[in-house]
Amino acid sequence: MGEFVELEAQDGVRMPWNVLPGSKQESSNCVVPVSAIYTPIKPFPNMPVLPYSPLRCRTCRSVLNPFCTVDFSAKIWVCPFCFQRNQFPPHYASISDDNLPAELFSQYTTIEFEDPQMISSSAASPMIFMFVVDTCMIEEEMTFLKSALSQAIELLHENSLVGLITFGTLVHVHELGFGEITKTYVFKGSKDVSKEQLLEQMGFFLKKPKPSTGVIAGAKDGLSADSISRFLLPASQCEFTLNSVLEELQKDPWPVPPGQRASRCTSTALSVAACLLGACVPGSGARILAFIGGPSTEGLGAIVSKNLSEPIRSHKDLDKDSAPHYHKAVKFYEGLSKQLVHQGHVLDLFACALDQVGVAELKVAVEKTGGLVVLAESFGHSVFKNSLRCIFQSGGHDLGLSSK
Numbered sequence: 255m256g257e258f259v260e261l262e263a264q265d266g267v268r269m270p271w272n273v274l275p276g277s278k279q280e281s282s283n284c285v286v287p288v289s290a291i292y293t294p295i296k297p298f299p300n301m302p303v304l305p306y307s308p309l310r311c312r313t314c315r316s317v318l319n320p321f322c323t324v325d326f327s328a329k330i331w332v333c334p335f336c337f338q339r340n341q342f343p344p345h346y347a348s349i350s351d352d353n354l355p356a357e358l359f360s361q362y363t364t365i366e367f368e369d370p371q372m373i374s375s376s377a378a379s380p381m382i383f384m385f386v387v388d389t390c391m392i393e394e395e396m397t398f399l400k401s402a403l404s405q406a407i408e409l410l411h412e413n414s415l416v417g418l419i420t421f422g423t424l425v426h427v428h429e430l431g432f433g434e435i436t437k438t439y440v441f442k443g444s445k446d447v448s449k450e451q452l453l454e455q456m457g458f459f460l461k462k463p464k465p466s467t468g469v470i471a472g473a474k475d476g477l478s479a480d481s482i483s484r485f486l487l488p489a490s491q492c493e494f495t496l497n498s499v500l501e502e503l504q505k506d507p508w509p510v511p512p513g514q515r516a517s518r519c520t521s522t523a524l525s526v527a528a529c530l531l532g533a534c535v536p537g538s539g540a541r542i543l544a545f546i547g548g549p550s551t552e553g554l555g556a557i558v559s560k561n562l563s564e565p566i567r568s569h570k571d572l573d574k575d576s577a578p579h580y581h582k583a584v585k586f587y588e589g590l591s592k593q594l595v596h597q598g599h600v601l602d603l604f605a606c607a608l609d610q611v612g613v614a615e616l617k618v619a620v621e622k623t624g625g626l627v628v629l630a631e632s633f634g635h636s637v638f639k640n641s642l643r644c645i646f647q648s649g650g651h652d653l654g655l656s657s658k
């Protein structure tokens with residue numbers, strides 16, 4: 255048994271039986287079906303990394319491995335899955351019993367191939383982060399959040415592209431590439447914005463005619479690099495602007511009448527972020543990082559009305575299906591999740607408040623896009639600060655996901 259535990263640690267594979275049936279008869283006699291649980295992207299200490307691409311089977315595309323039968327004199331290997339005989343390519347000509355390539359070493363049942371071509375193409379496409387920051391919170395929380403964000407920005411890889419959207423009653427899209435002066439585009443919080451409206455209002459096609467048909471999708475559809483770099487800039491170029499915008503960031507200035515909740519248009523801000531990324535960088539690994547400090551009360555994803563006399567829905571209300579805003583909000587976030595999946599973008603949620611922020615409604619968009627949720631009671635709490643630091647520790651390339 256110990257041997258299999260060791261193998262599990264080495265390969266990340268667990269099976270009910272560690273022996274495969276050798277014949278059809280044995281297979282039909284099996285009471286427990288043959289199955290395996292595999293942990294993808296499991297971190298292995300001292301993982302051998304080979305600086306070339308793997309050899310693949312001609313028929314089933316499986317990879318040359320220690321379980322293949324190799325005929326050294328004929329320079330042929332037999333695929334253990336489909337029994338296809340495959341010729342070794344010329345650069346494997348010197349292969350012999352005592353001159354094995356690393357992928358045939360019996361102890362290397364898990365190895366990593368690093369194709370130099372793939373690496374250069376992934377280096378060409380940097381990570382993209384769109385910060386979406388709630389401003390409807392008390393001064394103390396604002397200070398905590400601002401300091402955590404500026405620390406995170408310091409940790410960003412210099413090539414990572416960064417954008418900033420802040421929201422409260424209104425949505426502010428910050429044009430970070432506008433030199434020394436800060437410039438923002440403002441959207442009404444109560445009204446959902448489509449991608450077409452956003453392209454129009456933000457002057458993406460000022461200099462040239464907008465394509466009349468087809469999906470408007472980034473540089474391929476004639477969107478110039480200049481217009482994209484107004485909103486998404488390499489961290490090394492916008493660190494100063496970003497920090498000064500964050501420094502000057504104030505609590506949402508719109509007055510909150512007594513007996514009312516702050517007007518917080520979380521859903522509209524997320525929708526604007528998704529549309530902006532969809533217009534600028536569709537199909538590239540971008541993440542929306544949403545920092546939210548309370549319930550959404552404005553827009554299609556509102557979870558409660560502004561009137562404080564209406565309590566926020568509880569678990570009981572959700573169970574009894576008597577939360578009045580729930581279905582409308584979920585419908586909105588389902589739509590948003592479809593848009594994000596289509597664009598290949600991820601939504602991460604940092605919900606830090608004693609109050610509810612509406613994770614029940616929002617979660618569909620996080621789950622469908624493979625995002626992260628961090629819940630804490632305050633932006634000053636160590637859970638939030640440490641989680642954010644962990645995400646950016648290695649320049650945003652270690653999100654617990656494969657960067658390759």
Ligand SMILES: [Zn+2]
Pocket residue numbers: 311312313314315316333334335336337338
């Ligand atoms: Zn095969």
